[in-house]
Structures are given as C-alpha cells and as structure tokens.
Amino acid sequence: MDRLIGDGDAVQVTDGSGVQAVQVPIMTFSADTVNKVISGTAPPDIISVQPGSPNSLQISIGDATYQVTTDNNGTFSLNLSNNAYLAGLLGTLRYTTPSGNQVYKPLFAAELLARGQLADWRADTILGQPDFTQITPNEVVGNRIFNPSGVFVDRSARPNRVYIYDAGNSRVLGLNHLGIVASGPKCG
Numbered sequence: 691m692d693r694l695i696g697d698g699d700a701v702q703v704t705d706g707s708g709v710q711a712v713q714v715p716i717m718t719f720s721a722d723t724v725n726k727v728i729s730g731t732a733p734p735d736i737i738s739v740q741p742g743s744p745n746s747l748q749i750s751i752g753d754a755t756y757q758v759t760t761d762n763n764g765t766f767s768l769n770l771s772n773n774a775y776l777a778g779l780l781g782t783l784r785y786t787t788p789s790g791n792q793v794y795k796p797l798f799a800a801e802l803l804a805r806g807q808l809a810d811w812r813a814d815t816i817l818g819q820p821d822f823t824q825i826t827p828n829e830v831v832g833n834r835i836f837n838p839s840g841v842f843v844d845r846s847a848r849p850n851r852v853y854i855y856d857a858g859n860s861r862v863l864g865l866n867h868l869g870i871v872a873s874g875p876k877c878g
Contacts, residue, residue: 703791712791721799723777726770728799732785734764744788751781751797 697716719730738746739757747758781797836858844851
C-alpha cells in the first residue's frame, strides 16, 4: 500500500551498494506571518551551524536558507522580521541525521485568516451572497473585489463601518475594523 512518509516512520533506503534504515524524525513548524517568525520542534540539541553537517537543521524559504539550532527540548525559532513578507512562501525543513542522511519536510507559510481585528482589511459582512466561500465565474474570492462601484462610510458606529458595492460580484461588503476617521471635516 502506497502512502506518504510521516514523522516517526523508519524508511529503508539504498545507495546502490547496501540498504539502511533511516528514522524520520518528528519535525513540526508554525509560521507566524504577522510577526514573521517560524517556530517548531525538531530533534533536540542541534548545535551545528555548518550546512549539511551531521545533526544539523536548515530552513529554506523563499530564496534564502538559514541554519537553525534547537534546545534540549527540540524547539527552535527563526526570526524573519527583516523579510518584506512571509505569507505564501514555500520552503523546506532539511534535517541531516547523525549518520549523514537528509530528511526533508515541506514548509508552507500560510496566512492566518484573522477576521474582526483592527485593520485586518477583511469584510465582516456580505450582503447579496450567502457567505465568503462563493466563487463567481471570475474566480473572485471573499477577500477580493471585482469592479467596485461605490463606497459608503457609516460614521455612526465606532469604529466606523465601511460598505463597498462590489458590482462585479453582485454584493455589498461591510467592513467594521478599519479604524475611524480621525481628522478632517467629516471626522468621527
């Protein structure tokens, strides 16, 4: 039976002259795309910063590769705050075992779907369609608009509520977490 190789599996590999078993370590990660940090777990006590050396860990994401160390519990944290963005990037975790075998795990930095936070730029309400999942023939999704034809700011609510007429999708989007009009003749 074919299946994906998972954490904790033992895999038999050959180099053409012999067969050996490689233990696939448990490696987890979490990508915080807001703070631009990748953290997770890997084998404990990785201290080598030499690429590809035995018992080393590398994270490749976007077009850059970083050497990562772990503590005695196997936790690691990689700060990527100097990067312009992290969301949507693909990469790999590459662990080199003490015997020199390399184990790869795919990494994807998915953007967290956070609604209801100040300045999240996501609609809180949709009028004219049942929910945020409906896709039109133009392949427009809930956080994109197609042919916007009007904007109304309701200053009676705090924070102010903004309604956008999304003509191409036959709907009105309501956003209430963008902030308030702080100055000018129509502040409030």
